[in-house]
Amino acid sequence: MLLFLLAVEYGYAQTISAEQSYAANSPGVGMVQTVFSGTVYVSKVEMNETRFNRLVDSVKRLDTSGTMFTPEEKLDIVVKALYNNPFRFFTRTTEYFRQQHRIFSSGSGFFITGDGYFITNCHIIDRDNAYIRRQFILSTFKDVTDANIRSLERSWAMTLSDEQRGLLNDAYSVIYSQVSSMIIFDLKKEIFVQFRIDSDKGDFVTRRLPATVIVSGKAMPGKDVAVLKIDSVKQMPTLPVSTDPMVRIGSQVLVFGYPEPVTSNAFLAKETNIEPSLTAGVVSAIKRSIGGWPVIQMDAIITHGSSGSPVCNSRGEVIGLATFGSLEQKTGSLAAGFNFAIPVSVVKEFLDSAMIHPEMSRASIAYNKAIGLFFEGYYFRAKRMFESAARLNPSYPLLTYYIEESNRKIKTGEDKESFSQQLVFRILAVLMILGGIYVYYRWQQQRQKKNPSR
Incomplete structure (x- = not known):
């Protein structure tokens, strides 16, 4: 009974509004960023000037055929020719570019203890070699192609439009990916967790700390869970983890995270990126993964960057870990409203294996109790x-x-509880105490009369 009363007092055994849930839980949500860095060597590509000049001359001769082409149309012809047959116009040399490159993988997660244990998806921190190489290729070739386009502008004595530069960039990317070779040395991986803190001025400040992997599973179709640890922190904002194994179809769910379309939006101030976004929905079904363990289907919106977000019930407790969505069969794009979360029962398997016990920090207990009082209108308390x-x-x-x-x-x-109400309660309390003293005094007097010898 006492545990039940404590749960009610701290707001975990009763339904709370989405606004209150955001106020209570958003401080404990953080952004995960994995940084892969390395030294990249890319073989230089040399243009066959003779063939390229023939191509340009053939485009110039189009004006004498009776059909007039604009400079933009001529450029399109050149670009398409380069794009469609890169080996005709370019050859790889024995010289190499040497560049330092970094690529990033980001997602969401949340704290489960005040001393820095943090839950997220393992696919955010453990990218396969094919993904890493592909991202390095895109990053490296972009720098190289930008340099080639600038050189081309100088040789043609013209300034290309953004659209033309985009076409050439695509063409050069294809050329380099097919003709050039790339070698990656000294590949390193660093994991960071970013979270917000209050500054002395009362606004948000982003703090970014390194994290270590305590235990992790495998990316889907494996158990896509990772437990991280941040050192040298205490009394961190934490989220309560549900102990109820039952997830009910039709029940409300709230997802707190950092969807990429928001964090990369050019019209939003960068300092607001650390504020998590809230999406809401309901549990649509309980499915089973091909690995044989349960997953929660929900219609709450998630997308790239939402991976690792806590999925909370109407009591503000974490019931799952947002992990993957569904693809439209025809377009290959994400299908809205058909998303999945790994339940906390699977997350707890990893916590148990590392002997980690989710526990609310004392700061979060006090803060969440205050949030409950605030939303009930007891502002003084x-x-x-x-x-x-x-x-x-x-x-x-x-x-x-x-x-x-x-x-x-x-x-x-x-x-x-206005001041007058508090005063009345205090007066009543004093009167009750005085009344108790008086009753006790009278009882003692009566007792002495009955026993005069004492």
């Missing part, structure tokens, strides 16, 4: 609990905002 959380972790996200909001609502008389 909420403020005191927010201040308790601040003593444990002064940089806890959103603390400054909610303390200021609590003060504002107290001043405007919105608190359910």
Whole structure:
């Protein structure tokens, strides 16, 4: 019974609004970034000037055939010729470009303990060699092709439009991928977790710390779970992990994460990237993976960058790990509304193997209790609990905002327990104490009358 009352007090045994769930859980959500770096050697490609000049001359002769072409149309003819037959116009040389390159893989995750244990998908941190090589090729060839296009502009004595540069860039990328060769040396991998903290001014500041892999599974169709550890942290914002093995079809789910279309949006300020996005939906079905373990189907929107996001129930507890979506058979694009999460029962297999026990930090317990009081309208009591959380972790996200909001609502008389109400309760408490003392005194007097010898 006591445990039940404590659960109610901390807000985990009752349904809460999506707004309250975001306020309580978003501070414990972080962005995972894996950085692959290495030295790349790319063989230089040499253009066959004779054949290229013949191509240009043939395009120039088109003007004498009676059909007039614009410069853009002539460029299109040249680009398509280079694109369709790269080996005719380019050959690989024995010389190499040497470049330092870095590629990034990012996703989402969340803290489960105050001392820095963090859950995410393993496919964010363990990319296969084919993916790494492909990304290095794209990154390296982009730099090389940009240099070639600038050289071409100088030789043609013209400035290309963005569209023309794009066409040439695509052409050169194909040329280099087919003609050139690439060697990668000194490949290194670093994993970082980024999360937000409150600054002294009350706004958000991004903190980025290295993380180590404690235990991980395999990317889908394997058990796509990874447990990371960040050192030298304490009283981190944490999310409560559900202990209920039952996930009910039709129940509400909330997903907190960093979808790539948002974090890479050119119209959004970069400092807002660290604020997680919330998407909502319902549990559509409980399916079984080809590996034989359960997965949660949901219609909450997830996309690239959402991998590793916590999927929470209506009580704010984590019930799953957003992991993969579905593809449209005709287009190959992501199908909206048919997404899947790995349930916490699978996540706990990895935690148990590493003897890690999810546990709310004391700062999060105080903060979540304050959030519950705040959304119930008890701003004075909420403020005191927010201040308790601040003593444990002064940089806890959103603390400054909610303390200021609590003060504002107290001043405007919105608190359910106004000063007069508190005064009445205190007076009643004093009267009850005095009454108790009086009753006890009278009882002692009566007792002495009955036993005068004593």
